[in-house]
Amino acid sequence: MRKQRKISNTIITIILIFLSFLYIAPILIVLMNSFKGKLFISDQPFVFPTFSKQDLGAAGIQPKTFVELKNYWNGVQKIHFWNAFGRSVFITVAGVAIIVLFTSMTAWFITRTKSHYSNTLYYLFVFSMVIPFQMVMYSMTKVANALHLDNPLGILVLYLGFGAGMSVFMFSGFIKGIPVSIEEAAIIDGCSPLQCFFRIVFPVMKPTVTTVAILNTMWIWNDYLMPYLVMGKDYPTIPIAIQYLQGGYGSIDMGAMMAMLILAIIPIIVFYVACQKYIIRGVVTGAVKG
Amino acid sequence: MQKNLRRYWAVFTLPTLICFIIAFLIPFILGFGLSFAKFTTVMDAHFVGFSNYIKAFSGDDTFLPALLRTAVFTVACVVLINLLAFLFALLLTRKMRGTNFFRTVFFMPNLIGGIVLGYIWQLIFNGILAKYSLTLTSDGKYGIIGLIILMCWQMTGYMMVIYIAGLQSISPDLIEAAVIDGASPWQTLIHIKIPMVMPSITICMFMTLTNSFKLFDQNLSLTNGAPGDDSALVALDIYKTFYNRPGYEGVGQAKAVIFAVILAVIAIVQLRLTRSREVEA
Numbered sequence: 138m139r140k141q142r143k144i145s146n147t148i149i150t151i152i153l154i155f156l157s158f159l160y161i162a163p164i165l166i167v168l169m170n171s172f173k174g175k176l177f178i179s180d181q182p183f184v185f186p187t188f189s190k191q192d193l194g195a196a197g198i199q200p201k202t203f204v205e206l207k208n209y210w211n212g213v214q215k216i217h218f219w220n221a222f223g224r225s226v227f228i229t230v231a232g233v234a235i236i237v238l239f240t241s242m243t244a245w246f247i248t249r250t251k252s253h254y255s256n257t258l259y260y261l262f263v264f265s266m267v268i269p270f271q272m273v274m275y276s277m278t279k280v281a282n283a284l285h286l287d288n289p290l291g292i293l294v295l296y297l298g299f300g301a302g303m304s305v306f307m308f309s310g311f312i313k314g315i316p317v318s319i320e321e322a323a324i325i326d327g328c329s330p331l332q333c334f335f336r337i338v339f340p341v342m343k344p345t346v347t348t349v350a351i352l353n354t355m356w357i358w359n360d361y362l363m364p365y366l367v368m369g370k371d372y373p374t375i376p377i378a379i380q381y382l383q384g385g386y387g388s389i390d391m392g393a394m395m396a397m398l399i400l401a402i403i404p405i406i407v408f409y410v411a412c413q414k415y416i417i418r419g420v421v422t423g424a425v426k427g
Numbered sequence: 428m429q430k431n432l433r434r435y436w437a438v439f440t441l442p443t444l445i446c447f448i449i450a451f452l453i454p455f456i457l458g459f460g461l462s463f464a465k466f467t468t469v470m471d472a473h474f475v476g477f478s479n480y481i482k483a484f485s486g487d488d489t490f491l492p493a494l495l496r497t498a499v500f501t502v503a504c505v506v507l508i509n510l511l512a513f514l515f516a517l518l519l520t521r522k523m524r525g526t527n528f529f530r531t532v533f534f535m536p537n538l539i540g541g542i543v544l545g546y547i548w549q550l551i552f553n554g555i556l557a558k559y560s561l562t563l564t565s566d567g568k569y570g571i572i573g574l575i576i577l578m579c580w581q582m583t584g585y586m587m588v589i590y591i592a593g594l595q596s597i598s599p600d601l602i603e604a605a606v607i608d609g610a611s612p613w614q615t616l617i618h619i620k621i622p623m624v625m626p627s628i629t630i631c632m633f634m635t636l637t638n639s640f641k642l643f644d645q646n647l648s649l650t651n652g653a654p655g656d657d658s659a660l661v662a663l664d665i666y667k668t669f670y671n672r673p674g675y676e677g678v679g680q681a682k683a684v685i686f687a688v689i690l691a692v693i694a695i696v697q698l699r700l701t702r703s704r705e706v707e708a
Contacts, residue, residue, distance in 0.1 A: 298450025
């Protein structure tokens, strides 16, 4: 019985190794192609770069396709990658920070006070979670332009507003589960509500803070349509910059495209490896609560 | 405490509320109103009744096909992703080495953004199809099948970690008792594991359902709907109606309202299902 189990475990491990290879393969193929000349990518993406000219006799001459880091230099210049990168980092970090701060405050207030005001707010936030972005995309763009929110600072207002629904909902879910008595004791001892929130409630909410922060990071970092419609050409983030490589006239520079895809993936992998435990836990609690 | 806290309502709620009004409430009401208007800018809008809604279905030959296409695509995604994810979760909850590594690998694609994913797979699909002298845009079905594969690659890991959490929360005593009573692995799966993870199954089904139904970025970068609009899903069709067809802004907004209503109905069904289960439990 135990031996049987061992054998089946070996077989399963082999299957899983094969599957993980399939999972990583697409990225490895892009990585491999990012070092090839742009003319040798679309036709034969599964062929390794060649490092020297080869005479294949009847089949003709195989040219050297390895171009070192040329695609990377090219791409970085073409789409001003580092500007886009800096902008993406700024919008994501600042956006997540204000979402976590303000929605946790709002969630605490509306869960701890019972009034028409907090009830109405709660149901509005829940309602907004259901509505797809397409419903508001045109009118939101117009409102944002009219209020001059069409820049990296202004778009933070939109992220807080559009992301408020889910975040308030998740924070309220957590606050409902913690006893109110500690907070009441703190207030009787002379804490102001603000002190009480930041000294007592916020530290207790840490698990939910990580969950909300991670879910919003994944959303804002990868978001394409909202920043594209609101800020467009003036302030491209990474997804917009990559989309512009395609958007040119005629043929795309496949070499630059491959290189930029790799540069776009690297920060995500670094982030993932650094906080893997929190990301997976955050995603699971987010799904179960939301 | 309530009285004390209530005096601070502005500090606690106003920043969020003001942004919410700007980013959601006003655009939502405005958008709903504009679905009954003909306009090219918000200022020149005039009321046209339900004609945008009628045009969305009759005067426009892309919306209904896109809806049907999206429905088929969504069903395929929901079934395939959940089957694969559940299978992976069963394999990775066995006692063996390396499960952490595999979980990490399977989950990773989920973090990569839709635009980047679309271009990665465009390269691969075009490379494969080139062997048959075809491209992704030779026929709409290639784009849709490609999107299904892409979605499986991206979302299976996400659903897998939810199923793993569900499977791990089953008490080992329960399974042990079943094994002692002579239950086969298949019987424990059908009679214990699946019923015990029903809540996870509901969550995953609805997450894959809404994510597939709302899919936009991947669709845009993989084929941009080509050839013609044959591989465009609803979200992309709405976008194209708004921005590529002058004079059709109102129709685009009407389509967006219909899209939102469908998603709201899905959400209500989900809420009902989870509520009724909570009462049982």
